[in-house]
Amino acid sequence: MGISWPKTKLTSLLGIDLPIIQAGMAGGSTTPELVAAVSNAGGLGTLGAGYMSPKAIREAIRRIRELTSRPFAVNLFIPGATKASDEQVQAVNRRLDRYRRELGIPTGITLELQTETFLDQLAVVLEERVHVFSFTFGIPEATQMNELKSTGIRVIGTATTVREAVLLEQAGVDAVVAQGSEAGGHRGTFAGSFDASQIGTMALVPQVVDHVSIPVIASGGIMDGRGIIASLFLGAAGVQMGTAFLTCSESGAHELHKLAILQATEEDTRLTRAFSGKPARGIVNRFMREMAPYDKDIPDYPAQNALTRDIRQAAGQQQRPEFMSMWAGQGVRLATTQSAGTLIQRWVQQVESLR
Amino acid sequence: MGISWPKTKLTSLLGIDLPIIQAGMAGGSTTPELVAAVSNAGGLGTLGAGYMSPKAIREAIRRIRELTSRPFAVNLFIPGATKASDEQVQAVNRRLDRYRRELGIPTGITLELQTETFLDQLAVVLEERVHVFSFTFGIPEATQMNELKSTGIRVIGTATTVREAVLLEQAGVDAVVAQGSEAGGHRGTFAGSFDASQIGTMALVPQVVDHVSIPVIASGGIMDGRGIIASLFLGAAGVQMGTAFLTCSESGAHELHKLAILQATEEDTRLTRAFSGKPARGIVNRFMREMAPYDKDIPDYPAQNALTRDIRQAAGQQQRPEFMSMWAGQGVRLATTQSAGTLIQRWVQQVESLR
Numbered sequence: 071m072g073i074s075w076p077k078t079k080l081t082s083l084l085g086i087d088l089p090i091i092q093a094g095m096a097g098g099s100t101t102p103e104l105v106a107a108v109s110n111a112g113g114l115g116t117l118g119a120g121y122m123s124p125k126a127i128r129e130a131i132r133r134i135r136e137l138t139s140r141p142f143a144v145n146l147f148i149p150g151a152t153k154a155s156d157e158q159v160q161a162v163n164r165r166l167d168r169y170r171r172e173l174g175i176p177t178g179i180t181l182e183l184q185t186e187t188f189l190d191q192l193a194v195v196l197e198e199r200v201h202v203f204s205f206t207f208g209i210p211e212a213t214q215m216n217e218l219k220s221t222g223i224r225v226i227g228t229a230t231t232v233r234e235a236v237l238l239e240q241a242g243v244d245a246v247v248a249q250g251s252e253a254g255g256h257r258g259t260f261a262g263s264f265d266a267s268q269i270g271t272m273a274l275v276p277q278v279v280d281h282v283s284i285p286v287i288a289s290g291g292i293m294d295g296r297g298i299i300a301s302l303f304l305g306a307a308g309v310q311m312g313t314a315f316l317t318c319s320e321s322g323a324h325e326l327h328k329l330a331i332l333q334a335t336e337e338d339t340r341l342t343r344a345f346s347g348k349p350a351r352g353i354v355n356r357f358m359r360e361m362a363p364y365d366k367d368i369p370d371y372p373a374q375n376a377l378t379r380d381i382r383q384a385a386g387q388q389q390r391p392e393f394m395s396m397w398a399g400q401g402v403r404l405a406t407t408q409s410a411g412t413l414i415q416r417w418v419q420q421v422e423s424l425r
Numbered sequence: 426m427g428i429s430w431p432k433t434k435l436t437s438l439l440g441i442d443l444p445i446i447q448a449g450m451a452g453g454s455t456t457p458e459l460v461a462a463v464s465n466a467g468g469l470g471t472l473g474a475g476y477m478s479p480k481a482i483r484e485a486i487r488r489i490r491e492l493t494s495r496p497f498a499v500n501l502f503i504p505g506a507t508k509a510s511d512e513q514v515q516a517v518n519r520r521l522d523r524y525r526r527e528l529g530i531p532t533g534i535t536l537e538l539q540t541e542t543f544l545d546q547l548a549v550v551l552e553e554r555v556h557v558f559s560f561t562f563g564i565p566e567a568t569q570m571n572e573l574k575s576t577g578i579r580v581i582g583t584a585t586t587v588r589e590a591v592l593l594e595q596a597g598v599d600a601v602v603a604q605g606s607e608a609g610g611h612r613g614t615f616a617g618s619f620d621a622s623q624i625g626t627m628a629l630v631p632q633v634v635d636h637v638s639i640p641v642i643a644s645g646g647i648m649d650g651r652g653i654i655a656s657l658f659l660g661a662a663g664v665q666m667g668t669a670f671l672t673c674s675e676s677g678a679h680e681l682h683k684l685a686i687l688q689a690t691e692e693d694t695r696l697t698r699a700f701s702g703k704p705a706r707g708i709v710n711r712f713m714r715e716m717a718p719y720d721k722d723i724p725d726y727p728a729q730n731a732l733t734r735d736i737r738q739a740a741g742q743q744q745r746p747e748f749m750s751m752w753a754g755q756g757v758r759l760a761t762t763q764s765a766g767t768l769i770q771r772w773v774q775q776v777e778s779l780r
Binding site: 280 | 586587605606607622623626628629635645647649654655656658692693754756758
């Protein structure tokens with residue numbers, strides 16, 4: 071028996087019934103309603119708080135707690151060194167001005183990096199004693215890890231290679247997400263090059279499993295019961311699913327983003343640095359296509375992310391999908407619309423009929 | 426029960442015991458000994474005959490038949506339109522001359538495309554009434570498909586997207602390989618762009634399964650019993666494995682190629698057009714690195730393949746891995762050395778202990 075559905079090391083660790091984690095997608099899709107629905111269904115909902123202010127994170131946590139008494143996670147971005155010269159910022163800003171004009175919003179903006187620092191965001195996670203803290207883009211400092219652990223918070227890191235998984239285990243995480251190249255949204259890569267870290271889930275999961283002793287959570291291209299059971303047989307202790315939850319009724323993703331996912335095929339996503347300066351997988355649109363030739367001129371995250379914020383916001387308000395970041399994984403044909411609870415129930419039934 | 430190990434639609438169709446196909450890797454690794462060992466173990470061995478002369482194919486088939494009475498396959502490349510201008514060929518040839526000088530072989534060679542045409546190769550497959558014919562890079566013409574089928578030969582095509590799988594089913598293939606982006610060697614892509622067709626196995630297989638009614642064979646990143654059982658639960662009827670067989674004792678791969686696979690990590694492979702003009706995944710070496718900046722100047726397959734043939738041959742003779750095409754998939758850490766029969770037995774035991 072490869073699967074013992076009730077109680078595994080991972081589900082005991084996280085205090086959940088099903089080894090199904092909803093990915094901590096930043097940008098508004100992980101509403102308190104979605105997070106709570108996933109947790110209430112027995113999985114682990116995750117607030118994607120990378121772009122949120124400490125105040126907004128605290129409010130969301132409290133709202134989630136009104137909606138569920140079960141464990142959930144908060145996901146943050148680990149800050150890293152950013153390389154963005156003034157010249158680079160000015161050059162890309164001039165290029166972005168043409169889109170600002172098209173959207174009728176002010177041009178010639180100056181770079182304003184997000185003022186909420188990771189430290190302030192993390193303070194809320196600690197103060198609120200959130201059950202699970204998950205992160206991507208790096209590793210928290212040792213003092214932060216110690217504080218999280220001594221507060222009793224479970225910690226999940228994100229790896230895109232075996233090497234990253236080993237570094238995370240050494241840093242003391244309780245479990246590690248193995249993010250395959252199929253995954254939508256940002257690549258979690260923090261050690262090694264992005265080019266070298268596009269490993270498909272089928273290849274990545276067993277190799278990571280063989281090199282760490284903590285539970286491994288498979289992610290990337292997993293969209294239904296077939297992907298869940300396949301991941302468990304690859305040696306994963308559970309799965310993390312993002313795109314599959316983006317089109318849920320509780321998801322806060324823009325309606326045109328949801329529509330694009332529902333209409334897309336597996337050929338329609340691509341990695342891009344155009345929106346944030348960090349490679350992320352989304353449905354190809356005009357902005358991605360037009361920025362692609364200038365990829366080398368795009369400043370690193372978080373500079374590019376700050377520079378495109380007004381464009382993305384205006385695109386959302388004006389219903390202009392050609393300028394939205396429509397993150398999605400390669401399993402888009404399997405996306406469906408219903409409540410997260412119904413979706414999870416269906417997967418469980420599918421797994422039980424297959425095994 | 427997701428798996429009924431003995432007798433499935435696929436194994437009945439191909440006349441084999443185990444739904445395990447050894448990939449038809451061209452370039453000398455699929456010796457008659459390897460093909461026969463896989464077939465004798467209950468799987469389907471495949472002669473990778475894409476680069477072989479009709480005479481050599483016939484001799485290999487006869488040798489395989491001395492070694493096994495069981496079904497095996499011959500794999501060929503479907504010819505396609507090639508775009509290679511004289512200027513392009515001359516420019517890349519000048520660049521290649523620096524490597525020729527380093528290897529001490531003649532420079533300034535002229536482009537000589539392989540004289541053995543697909544038609545002549547296919548004629549041998551038909552005359553020899555090989556049990557299974559598999560192919561990549563396209564679809565045979567309708568008359569060829571008819572001749573294969575009326576001869577009683579089973580036909581397997583290669584798809585990298587749902588669209589390609591549907592085209593292959595419409596053309597009448599008996600089964601289709603869904604080649605995920607993890608796979609080593611050449612991408613089978615023939616409809617749509619290479620960029621759009623890098624779909625990870627975890628995402629590709631269930632989407633293909635949902636859109637065709639013929640058996641789907643998963644490939645890409647599958648290296649052991651875990652990958653086999655995971656693929657079957659994704660809905661595949663069987664698996665095709667290449668890299669896992671490359672390091673076998675019966676494999677004809679260059680010893681330095683085998684060594685490179687055994688020492689590689691999942692971060693060490695990359696797609697390149699440098700060797701053949703068609704994207705293929707291999708272990709990064711000096712030739713791939715140095716040619717990467719000039720990718721757009723590389724003529725299409727088969728021109729580039731013909732232009733680098735002398736370099737690859739000399740590199741093999743002179744034990745210079747920096748100029749060899751060392752194809753490998755992303756599962757390299759799971760590669761092991763033993764006979765193909767032992768390997769297959771081990772996978773079967775692994776699958777049976779897991780399910």
